[in-house]
Amino acid sequence: MKFGGTLAVLLSAWFMAQFDFFVVNVAAPSIERDLNAGPAALEVIVGGYAFTYAAGMITGGRLGDRYGYRRLFIWGVVAFTIASVLCGIAVNPVQLVAARLLQGLTGAAMVPQVLATISAGYPPHERARALGWYGATGGLGSIAGQVLGGLLLDADVLGLGWRIIFLINLPVGLVVVPLAAWLLPRVETPRRSRLDLPGAAGLAAALALVLVPLGLGNSLGWPAWTWVCMAVSVPLFALTWRWQRVLGRRGGQPILDLALLKVHSYQAGVGSIVAFMAYFASFMFTLTLLLQGGLGLTALQAGLAFAPMGVLFSVTSLLGTRLVRRYGLVVPMVGGTVVALGLGLLAVSMGLGLPWIMVSLMLVGSGNGLVLPQLIGAALVEVEPHQAGIGSGILSTSQQFAGAGGVAVIGAVFFAAAEGGHHLQAMRWSAAIDLGLILVVIGSVAYNRRRATRQVRTELSRTVATP
Structure with missing residues (x-):
């Protein structure tokens, strides 16, 4: 797999995911004024992306192993672009919250395929260089969320206000999808006969029971439900881990x-x-x-x-x-x-x-x-x-x-x-x-x-x- 266009296509998706992770912090005051969003809604709008993004990552990686990194990457970019547009056209806090949760899930399908394609598609002597670009892109995406987000809001591009931070992903997605279909290699992966749905659900639930309280606890003053959720996550993760071992001994494919x-x-x-x-x-x-x-x-x-x-x-x-x-x-x-x-x-x-x-x-x-x-x-x-x-x-x-x-x-x-x-x-x-x-x-x-x-x-x- 060559450098140049192929790596740029992969890293553009990684940049989008990092950008959208950080940019909402800058836009939160504008969203609050425009949609009359309360503190709880703002917390979920900002943090909901991170919750579903993190909870779906392992499942997204396993789906890539099963169906192919190229296919999952392309469909992940398509879904992420659609979710971004839904964020940009939301007319109330409920719609924006739902779209942000969906955006995180689609990012979880898209992003693992970037590292997976680099790891499986590049020979060892080129992989380190590609990972260097991966790290640089992640840093730029994080900073761009703060800097470029502020510039876009300050310029009020096309009079769209905060919506431009989401809608800007539409032209990016329209360019990346056909280029990915053209340039990305078909990395051979063994096909999985079945997906471990109980394991995927248990792992996602256990992670959510930790990530949601961690994300909201500070602003809410750590109410009792945050501690209950984190306590429940421990036995749930233990049960999920036990199921993984049992399924592996049976010859299955655990998540x-x-x-x-x-x-x-x-x-x-x-x-x-x-x-x-x-x-x-x-x-x-x-x-x-x-x-x-x-x-x-x-x-x-x-x-x-x-x-x-x-x-x-x-x-x-x-x-x-x-x-x-x-x-x-x-x-x-x-x-x-x-x-x-x-x-x-x-x-x-x-x-x-x-x-x-x-x-x-x-x-x-x-x-x-x-x-x-x-x-x-x-x-x-x-x-x-x-x-x-x-x-x-x-x-x-x-x-x-x-x-x-x-x-x-x-x-x-x-x-x-x-x-x-x-x-x-x-x-x-x-x-x-x-x-x-x-x-x-x-x-x-x-x-x-x-x-x-x-x-x-x-x-x-x-x-x-x-x-």
């Missing part, structure tokens, strides 16, 4: 590939990404609260403040793949150290004004680009081509789950410390927690590096000993 979960590099990669995404999502969330609530910036100004960090993230993502080929896993370790320096500088320079904060953000963005794409590549390196869909689905679900958990837990710490207008002190606390998570990432990568070195030495000693 979770338990053999994949035994791959050490995959386990370590998922763990590292969970720690990183818990830091990254919470950092973006609390930094937005600091810039707008503590420093009094507008939504557009706050979005522009993120731009240098996003640009540097994208640049170092692309450079990182070349550096890893030459220096190995020491590169993400250096990147994590740069992130740690940026967080430390942010904590100590909080009272020195916006210029020092911007310097801290540039360090953080530079380090992030050296870390995240390499973690994704390391997690998928030993995944077999026929497992690429489910492997990508689990990876994407872990990212979303960790992000929601990080926002909920660290966000709660921020809100508690910010009472009375102490936003600077609150950001110091959240930056300290984020620093701890980054140290976990560095330690995990260092462990994997030592393990990889031992494996190479073992293989060399066997080769020398062989007559």
Whole structure:
């Protein structure tokens, strides 16, 4: 599979999904005024996409393994485009909530096929480069949601107001679908005789019982139902896990590939990404609260403040793949150290004004680009081509789950410390927690590096000993 147009088609869908994840935060005030949406409706409009997106990822990955990544990608883009249009033409909060939930589900069908196609379609020497572009696109999509979203709303394109942030996906989808049908390869995958519907339903329900309370708990003051839901999720997940093992012993095809979960590099990669995404999502969330609530910036100004960090993230993502080929896993370790320096500088320079904060953000963005794409590549390196869909689905679900958990837990710490207008002190606390998570990432990568070195030495000693 070649670079150029094929990779651009794949990454355009990933960009759309990331863009729509973040852009609604900027548009929330406009939606509130135009549709008379209350606080609860706004929470679901903003967070509902994340709930269904995360809950459907593993099923979307398994469907790709069964029916083919190309087919699922094309139909996923079609459905995502239709859901975006439904968001853009909604006339009341109920319609917009329903369309956002549908948009998340369609994104869950579309996005796992991007990583799966890269993993199964590119040879190892090109896969790292493609994953570097994947990481850069994810960073650009996240930042564009803040910056481009603010610019679109400020320009009031065609007088559409907030609706333009959804309707802009229509021309993108109309271009991507025929190009995908033309350019994407038909990656061979083993056909599954049946889909594990009980496992899919149980896993989605268990994830929803955790993600919904985590997403809404802060704003609602953590009512009793949030804790009940999270408690119920534990036995439900245990029952689903037991069903997966029983179905596997019977020779069926469980929604979770338990053999994949035994791959050490995959386990370590998922763990590292969970720690990183818990830091990254919470950092973006609390930094937005600091810039707008503590420093009094507008939504557009706050979005522009993120731009240098996003640009540097994208640049170092692309450079990182070349550096890893030459220096190995020491590169993400250096990147994590740069992130740690940026967080430390942010904590100590909080009272020195916006210029020092911007310097801290540039360090953080530079380090992030050296870390995240390499973690994704390391997690998928030993995944077999026929497992690429489910492997990508689990990876994407872990990212979303960790992000929601990080926002909920660290966000709660921020809100508690910010009472009375102490936003600077609150950001110091959240930056300290984020620093701890980054140290976990560095330690995990260092462990994997030592393990990889031992494996190479073992293989060399066997080769020398062989007559």
